[in-house]
Amino acid sequence: MATTAGTLPQYATNTGLWSWITTVDHKRIGTLYLFTGFIWLLVGGLEAILVRTQLAVPNSTVIDADLYNQLFTMHALTMIFLAIMPMTAAFSNWLIPLMIGARDVAFPRMNALSYWLYFFGGIFLSSGFLFGEAASSGWFAYAPLTTNQYAPGRGMDFYTLGLLILGVSSMVAALNFAVTIINMRAPGMTMMRLPVFIWMTLVISFLLFLALPPLTVALIQLMFDRHFTTHFFIVDGGGDPIMWQHLFWVFGHPEVYILILPAMGIISEVLPTFSRKPLFGYAAMVFAAVAIAFLSWAVWSHHMFTTGLAPVPRAIFSANTMLIGVPTGVKIFNWLGTLYGGSIRFTTAMLFAVSFIPLFTIGGISGVMHSSPPIDSQHQDTYMVVAHIHYVLVTGALIGVFSGLFYWFPKMFGRMLDEGLGKWQFWLFFIGVNLAFFPMHFLGLAGMPRRIYTYDAGLGWDFWNMVSTIGAYVIGVSVLVFIWNFFKTMSKPMDQPNNPWGAPTLEWATSSPPPEHDFDVVPVVRARDPLWYDRDHGLEQPQPTGHEHIHIPPPSYYPIVMSFGVLLMAVGVTTSLAVTALGIPIVIYSVWGWALEPTS
Amino acid sequence: MAHAQAAAGHGAPVHATSTGTDNRKLLMWLFLGSECLFFASLIASHLVYRSRQLVPPFPFESEIPIDVYNGLSETVKHMCEDLGNGFADCHGILDIPVTSTSTFVLLFSSLAMVLAVYGAQNGRPMMMKGWLLATIIAGVVFLGFQVYEFRLFAMEGLGLSTNQFGASFFVLTGFHGTHVGVGVLYLMSMLAASFRRNGLGPETGFHIEIAGLYWHFVDIVWIIIFTVVYLIPV
Numbered sequence: 001m002a003t004t005a006g007t008l009p010q011y012a013t014n015t016g017l018w019s020w021i022t023t024v025d026h027k028r029i030g031t032l033y034l035f036t037g038f039i040w041l042l043v044g045g046l047e048a049i050l051v052r053t054q055l056a057v058p059n060s061t062v063i064d065a066d067l068y069n070q071l072f073t074m075h076a077l078t079m080i081f082l083a084i085m086p087m088t089a090a091f092s093n094w095l096i097p098l099m100i101g102a103r104d105v106a107f108p109r110m111n112a113l114s115y116w117l118y119f120f121g122g123i124f125l126s127s128g129f130l131f132g133e134a135a136s137s138g139w140f141a142y143a144p145l146t147t148n149q150y151a152p153g154r155g156m157d158f159y160t161l162g163l164l165i166l167g168v169s170s171m172v173a174a175l176n177f178a179v180t181i182i183n184m185r186a187p188g189m190t191m192m193r194l195p196v197f198i199w200m201t202l203v204i205s206f207l208l209f210l211a212l213p214p215l216t217v218a219l220i221q222l223m224f225d226r227h228f229t230t231h232f233f234i235v236d237g238g239g240d241p242i243m244w245q246h247l248f249w250v251f252g253h254p255e256v257y258i259l260i261l262p263a264m265g266i267i268s269e270v271l272p273t274f275s276r277k278p279l280f281g282y283a284a285m286v287f288a289a290v291a292i293a294f295l296s297w298a299v300w301s302h303h304m305f306t307t308g309l310a311p312v313p314r315a316i317f318s319a320n321t322m323l324i325g326v327p328t329g330v331k332i333f334n335w336l337g338t339l340y341g342g343s344i345r346f347t348t349a350m351l352f353a354v355s356f357i358p359l360f361t362i363g364g365i366s367g368v369m370h371s372s373p374p375i376d377s378q379h380q381d382t383y384m385v386v387a388h389i390h391y392v393l394v395t396g397a398l399i400g401v402f403s404g405l406f407y408w409f410p411k412m413f414g415r416m417l418d419e420g421l422g423k424w425q426f427w428l429f430f431i432g433v434n435l436a437f438f439p440m441h442f443l444g445l446a447g448m449p450r451r452i453y454t455y456d457a458g459l460g461w462d463f464w465n466m467v468s469t470i471g472a473y474v475i476g477v478s479v480l481v482f483i484w485n486f487f488k489t490m491s492k493p494m495d496q497p498n499n500p501w502g503a504p505t506l507e508w509a510t511s512s513p514p515p516e517h518d519f520d521v522v523p524v525v526r527a528r529d530p531l532w533y534d535r536d537h538g539l540e541q542p543q544p545t546g547h548e549h550i551h552i553p554p555p556s557y558y559p560i561v562m563s564f565g566v567l568l569m570a571v572g573v574t575t576s577l578a579v580t581a582l583g584i585p586i587v588i589y590s591v592w593g594w595a596l597e598p599t600s
Numbered sequence: 601m602a603h604a605q606a607a608a609g610h611g612a613p614v615h616a617t618s619t620g621t622d623n624r625k626l627l628m629w630l631f632l633g634s635e636c637l638f639f640a641s642l643i644a645s646h647l648v649y650r651s652r653q654l655v656p657p658f659p660f661e662s663e664i665p666i667d668v669y670n671g672l673s674e675t676v677k678h679m680c681e682d683l684g685n686g687f688a689d690c691h692g693i694l695d696i697p698v699t700s701t702s703t704f705v706l707l708f709s710s711l712a713m714v715l716a717v718y719g720a721q722n723g724r725p726m727m728m729k730g731w732l733l734a735t736i737i738a739g740v741v742f743l744g745f746q747v748y749e750f751r752l753f754a755m756e757g758l759g760l761s762t763n764q765f766g767a768s769f770f771v772l773t774g775f776h777g778t779h780v781g782v783g784v785l786y787l788m789s790m791l792a793a794s795f796r797r798n799g800l801g802p803e804t805g806f807h808i809e810i811a812g813l814y815w816h817f818v819d820i821v822w823i824i825i826f827t828v829v830y831l832i833p834v
Contacts, residue, residue, distance in 0.1 A: 106623040106627070107623070107627065171634065175627055175630050175631055175634070176627075178630055179623050179626050179627050179630065182618065182619060182626060183617040183618050183619055183621065183623050183626055184617065184618065184623070185618045189618075209630060209631075209633070209634040210633065210634060210637050211637075212634070213634055213635070213637035213638035213640075213641055214637060214640075214641040216638060216641075217638060217641035217642055217645065218641075220771070220775075221645065221771065224760065224767070224771060228760050229759070229760050229761035230760045230761060230767035230771070231761065231764065231767060232645070232649070232764075232767060232768075237654075237761065237763070237764070238649075238652045238653065238654050238763060238764045239649075239764065240648065240649070240652075243645065243648055243649075247641060247645075250641075588785075592789065595789070
């Protein structure tokens, strides 16, 4: 079935460490993304628990101010770049080929490259902790806190170079996903029949490869400021700290939608399956996402209302920001429309998906509040903003990831996660997030600034800080329940049928877990929700007609070699430029080796 | 739907895609879209910073107050001349005739690239190799001009830390130069590979066309950079 081609032999059995290091199979890479992302989720969660422990009582001295700064900075970076984005990329990797009826992504080796860049980039970004000097200027790293004068040591170098590596990783993945979705759809899979999750992935792929370059340029300029004597963001030499904010948020605001749209896609798959009716307003759902993506380019300055923008830009950015609430509202009502009249099954995946709707709406509404400049200038740099981002990213993006994990676990691993433990996890999580994040609204309105490492008693902040810390611990317990559930489930035999949920999309047409080549025969798509259409019209997917040659891309070690070369180039900047010089030929060697490696 | 099902036959070629465009070509187009934003950010930074010079060298001729002139270090003071009316006149550092020449060389390389693609797609390997070589030489000559220009500016006292024009100019044109350098390596790899026994294989025309997309993009970006940096005064 599989051919022997390429530099490495095709293994009869795909086991062992080497097979994982050289794999180009989108499902295995997806699994790697999932596990690596989950480990980083635990690291980021631990950082958050430490932060909340410090803030539990006034005048606390659990950790000192410097470590506190590193922890809140790294918490944000870890959760955004190392946990949520990769875990949504795990779903994209797993599901794009399965949902569009392809055998793999368009560029399997590039897929491996994006994972290994992420793997090394994540370690590099966080390695500052090993030297006691992780980045500590906040995740958006405003100048002049990042200059050599105010950020001596290597913390900001881990930040700039780590994010550059992770940016290349995301670029590679986004280009690959976009080409795959546009170009490798099964017969009959028109664009307006794509599952909504795939549409969301396509939209964020475009956002990623268009939004990352401004961040890349900002990071390069920061690196030049720190190492090559320029003054891009240093006022003394004529530089402009506000320019950093513009470049960062031109990336940073689309980034917010890059984090949330995949979660919206996941629940747009989960809600119809467990309501047993098609998604309400499919076309409106797709166009709303495209409208959100388009508008996300014209709202970045709402992060900068207090920097002294002129009234006209303030008004325009404020109006644009409010406008983005319209397509988002369209999505919320369409989810409600999907639930309405449905024959609902409250599985754990469904509970997470349903709770997304009200909780994300809370975050969305506080976002509309911030879009008004006079109100924003009161909220700026208070816990109100912290509450907003956590309602959007934890009870939005992360809740979507958990919903997806429960939903697709049978497809990925052939086993069903325990529903009893799942419901325990859900309710602990639901209570925990609201305990942790809702009081932050009160704290913010009571004037508590973000990023302070301790506070005096008697300011009216004591009670709600304690409540918030208890909430953080409850979230921690819910994640432990999930880990317990995972190990318990994995010890059971693989017993799941192709389509345990009775779901409508193509990934459920193949076995659980799918064979290496995904589909024995390329599926045929006759309508949106193809499996329901086939079921209702008594149709069958085509069956294998005998021996068919299926081309499987051979494994390759060039992706990890190239990623290692890139890592050396970054390590050199923090140690000795000789290491950088060593990395460059490794990258060039692997480009040539890659280009000349036979793949068929 | 009928034609979609017809395409489902088992004999469908490996490279059949939903849009009919090869995956690799689509990848290059999307990548170039991303590159547009990269250079747009660099050019925007340059536009913001180039008029904020506290000290010479300036890109274009400008007058500065005499007390600023008196405070200048010797490395840049030679750029300016005391006018005796409370101002000093500083000459611009950009040498437009020289850079126009290098721009012409780069534009010529695009013509050479077109002819190389024509040769590759029409089964004329010698034509392809010859014009690939011409493209590479033009690219290297352009880089030579850039090295000359950077050295000249450095000798006149313009460094990365001198002023914001220096920082944004060197970073912008430096990254463009890096792109030309990568393009030269890309085309040299193609040229070297075309001398193998099987050349670039049955897809020669396709491979050269993709390389051409990249090369033309780098040239087009230079036209914008040349116009914005050199031709439009502050």
